[in-house]
Amino acid sequence: MRITLFVPCFIDSLYPNVAMSMVKIFEQLGHSVEFPENQTCCGQPPFNSGYWEEARSVASKQLEAFKNADCIVSGSGSCGAMFKVFYPELFHGHALEAEAKALSAKTWEFSEFLVNKLNVSDVGARFEGRATFHDGCHGLRELGTKEAPRTLLRAVKGLELVEMGEAESCCGFGGTFAVKYPQISTAMAEVKCTSICETKADYVISNDSSCLMQISGWLNRNVGSVKCMHLAEVLAAR
Amino acid sequence: MQATDEAPPSSQFHSDADRSANDGPRRAAVYRALSNYKTARDRTGATFTDWKSARAAASTIKHEAVNNLDKYLEQFERNFTARGGKVFWANDSRQARDYILNLAKEKNVKAIVKSKAMTGEEIHLNEALVAEGFGVVESDLGEFIQQLKGEAPYHFVFPCMHLRRDEISDLFNRELGTAKTNSPEELTMIARKVLRRTYIEADMGISGGNFIVADAGMISITENEGNARLTVGVPRIHVALVGIEKVVPRLGDLALLLPMLATAGTGQHLTGYNSMYGGPRQPGENDGPEEFHVVLLDNHRTRLLADPEQRDALHCIRCGACLNVCPIFKNIGGHTYGTTYQGPIGSVITPHFRGLQDWKHLSGASSLCGACTETCPVGIDIHHHLLRNRRNAVTQKPTPLENLMWKAFSFLMRRPRLYSFATKVAPLAAKLHPLVQGTLADPVRVWTDTRDFPEPAAESFRTQFKRHQSTRASQTESTNTTR
Ligand code: SF4
Numbered sequence: 001m002r003i004t005l006f007v008p009c010f011i012d013s014l015y016p017n018v019a020m021s022m023v024k025i026f027e028q029l030g031h032s033v034e035f036p037e038n039q040t041c042c043g044q045p046p047f048n049s050g051y052w053e054e055a056r057s058v059a060s061k062q063l064e065a066f067k068n069a070d071c072i073v074s075g076s077g078s079c080g081a082m083f084k085v086f087y088p089e090l091f092h093g094h095a096l097e098a099e100a101k102a103l104s105a106k107t108w109e110f111s112e113f114l115v116n117k118l119n120v121s122d123v124g125a126r127f128e129g130r131a132t133f134h135d136g137c138h139g140l141r142e143l144g145t146k147e148a149p150r151t152l153l154r155a156v157k158g159l160e161l162v163e164m165g166e167a168e169s170c171c172g173f174g175g176t177f178a179v180k181y182p183q184i185s186t187a188m189a190e191v192k193c194t195s196i197c198e199t200k201a202d203y204v205i206s207n208d209s210s211c212l213m214q215i216s217g218w219l220n221r222n223v224g225s226v227k228c229m230h231l232a233e234v235l236a237a238r
Numbered sequence: 239m240q241a242t243d244e245a246p247p248s249s250q251f252h253s254d255a256d257r258s259a260n261d262g263p264r265r266a267a268v269y270r271a272l273s274n275y276k277t278a279r280d281r282t283g284a285t286f287t288d289w290k291s292a293r294a295a296a297s298t299i300k301h302e303a304v305n306n307l308d309k310y311l312e313q314f315e316r317n318f319t320a321r322g323g324k325v326f327w328a329n330d331s332r333q334a335r336d337y338i339l340n341l342a343k344e345k346n347v348k349a350i351v352k353s354k355a356m357t358g359e360e361i362h363l364n365e366a367l368v369a370e371g372f373g374v375v376e377s378d379l380g381e382f383i384q385q386l387k388g389e390a391p392y393h394f395v396f397p398c399m400h401l402r403r404d405e406i407s408d409l410f411n412r413e414l415g416t417a418k419t420n421s422p423e424e425l426t427m428i429a430r431k432v433l434r435r436t437y438i439e440a441d442m443g444i445s446g447g448n449f450i451v452a453d454a455g456m457i458s459i460t461e462n463e464g465n466a467r468l469t470v471g472v473p474r475i476h477v478a479l480v481g482i483e484k485v486v487p488r489l490g491d492l493a494l495l496l497p498m499l500a501t502a503g504t505g506q507h508l509t510g511y512n513s514m515y516g517g518p519r520q521p522g523e524n525d526g527p528e529e530f531h532v533v534l535l536d537n538h539r540t541r542l543l544a545d546p547e548q549r550d551a552l553h554c555i556r557c558g559a560c561l562n563v564c565p566i567f568k569n570i571g572g573h574t575y576g577t578t579y580q581g582p583i584g585s586v587i588t589p590h591f592r593g594l595q596d597w598k599h600l601s602g603a604s605s606l607c608g609a610c611t612e613t614c615p616v617g618i619d620i621h622h623h624l625l626r627n628r629r630n631a632v633t634q635k636p637t638p639l640e641n642l643m644w645k646a647f648s649f650l651m652r653r654p655r656l657y658s659f660a661t662k663v664a665p666l667a668a669k670l671h672p673l674v675q676g677t678l679a680d681p682v683r684v685w686t687d688t689r690d691f692p693e694p695a696a697e698s699f700r701t702q703f704k705r706h707q708s709t710r711a712s713q714t715e716s717t718n719t720t721r
Pocket residue numbers: 502553554555556557558559560561583610613614615616617618620
């Protein structure tokens with residue numbers, strides 16, 4: 001299958017290893033991976049801030065960049081939700097509405113794509129350690145992703161998966177919210193991270209790098225011992 | 239002395255939010271209270287055979303009601319007045335207040351007892367009554383405590399959820415002169431003793447209403463303490479102050495809505511007392527008020543009604559569930575909002591009720607996690623409405639600096655080559671970062687004050703992927719040549 005990667009801007013420059021891990025996994029499964037170079041950002045930051053006009057102009061560039069893709073896979077549930085859920089709303093009543101809907105229909109969050117499109121639940125990974133999983137809100141509530149990442153993680157040899165009490169609670173990132181309301185955002189991170197620490201896990205895994213930026217930001221400052229990993233990085237480990 | 243203007247709602251919000259987000263003990267108390275709620279709610283929610291369908295049905299009922307508000311409200315009025323009740327349509331808070339004040343004066347009212355009514359808070363009814371010399375006593379235990387404390391309700395269902403038992407005991411001791419105690423039963427008994435006397439002395443009772451039932455011409459009131467029954471039943475005059483969106487078409491609709499309200503609101507199967515009031519005392523009956531007035535309050539609800547995109551926010555049955563699951567509410571608490579209706583639904587409707595520009599910060603103060611929408615028993619698209627409020631605020635009046643910033647952002651993101659160049663210089667910029675770190679010129683300081691920020695990778699994904707592709711291509715080529 002020809003798989004087109006959508007690599008959100010912050011994964012591109014801050015967490016390239018996440019996207020490289022996705023490449024590795026898909027290629028090992030025998031698929032070809034494409035990366036349209038003219039992709040940039042999904043436009044979520046201005047969209048969430050109310051600047052829909054600016055968001056639309058960025059988004060229309062992505063419609064163009066991904067026009068020829070068969071299926072688009074994103075390593076961030078949040079940016080995936082932007083394509084899948086918010087583009088149709090953003091372009092509602094606009095000239096590019098049909099294109100936005102077409103893009104939405106072929107967009108997948110990484111774990112859903114593996115489990116429900118490729119029907120793979122074991123990618124042959126081996127990773128030693130005790131880990132807990134954080135559900136990114138956009139993946140969980142906009143896209144309905146809950147089981148797929150857990151299915152994949154349960155098949156990882158050497159990995160012990162423990163659920164935390166606040167698995168479904170927001171980490172407090174929320175895009176620009178994290179810098180517009182830093183105190184509230186940090187308080188939310190504290191609640192999340194306290195719950196992570198209670199599990200005595202060595203790793204916290206998520207399918208959304210934006211949440212991990214927030215969680216690791218708090219953990220590194222205050223705890224230090226728990227490591228953050230993206231699901232793809234764990235699945236690419238051998 | 240120079241008059242100091244009240245701080246605008248947004249700066250008030252910012253400073254209160256910062257303070258309360260740092261108040262560890264209060265946050266812990268709120269989390270504790272709400273975790274009990276969660277356990278109870280999970281248990282009762284599970285007894286619905288199919289919560290999803292129940293929710294869809296509830297949403298359909300409210301949709302029908304809200305989209306035919308004129309028809310159902312008039313039907314209610316006809317049926318209610320046929321039994322001798324009086325209905326007053328109040329456009330705004332002033333009309334509602336004046337009606338109630340004039341009534342109290344005209345009927346020579348001395349003392350008023352009130353059961354829980356958020357509409358009363360909304361129109362600042364108590365302040366108005368007290369200013370005219372009427373004594374008003376709140377009869378709901380939580381509201382009674384808040385009234386003694388001189389504080390607005392913290393949560394529109396659990397008014398004093400933020401208080402510990404010893405704080406309540408101290409308050410009673412200070413205000414009522416009672417002995418300190420740590421027993422919830424004794425605390426309740428103290429309040430009850432004060433309140434019993436009040437019901438008997440009051441000549442006017444004021445309540446809210448959970449539902450306005452059109453076909454029956456009745457008001458439905460749900461409560462756990464029995465105080466609303468006494469507030470309605472004992473004094474000679476009763477006034478129910480109800481928002482117009484509370485209407486439902488049929489009595490039968492309550493068979494679904496009452497259990498849903500209880501489950502979502504408090505985690506009960508059914509609230510302790512569910513009463514229906516259809517007007518004043520009828521001939522041959524020996525209790526109930528001699529006069530029964532219903533004040534139907536608009537107060538900008540029709541403004542929301544006129545917005546087809548967000549009209550469903552009027553479906554709200556004020557169960558409070560969205561507050562109970564909201565991570566923002568849990569961390570900043572109810573008073574920070576500075577509104578009658580706190581939490582997610584408050585952040586949606588307050589800008590409509592009280593002005594978008596003044597209250598848009600509430601819609602901004604959300605990570606858009608969607609826990610509210612997920613829990614809402616009538617399926618309101620709560621967190622997406624926050625996005626729509628943000629959009630509307632910008633369309634109406636963009637903030638100059640932000641406007642410029644997003645224009646620049648969009649300029650960059652529309653140019654893949656420029657963007658790609660930016661990702662290449664990012665690691666360099668990171669190297670220079672220590673020069674400004676922690677200073678006012680530090681662009682990521684709002685982040686790094688409380689959290690670490692990741693270092694940009696030495697090479698962006700696009701660079702790594704390009705190399706990966708060419709290695710693969712040359713590998714395939716060499717395999718082909720060896721063959
Ligand atoms: S918006 Fe929904 S969850 Fe929130 S109070 Fe209203 S009915 Fe309850």
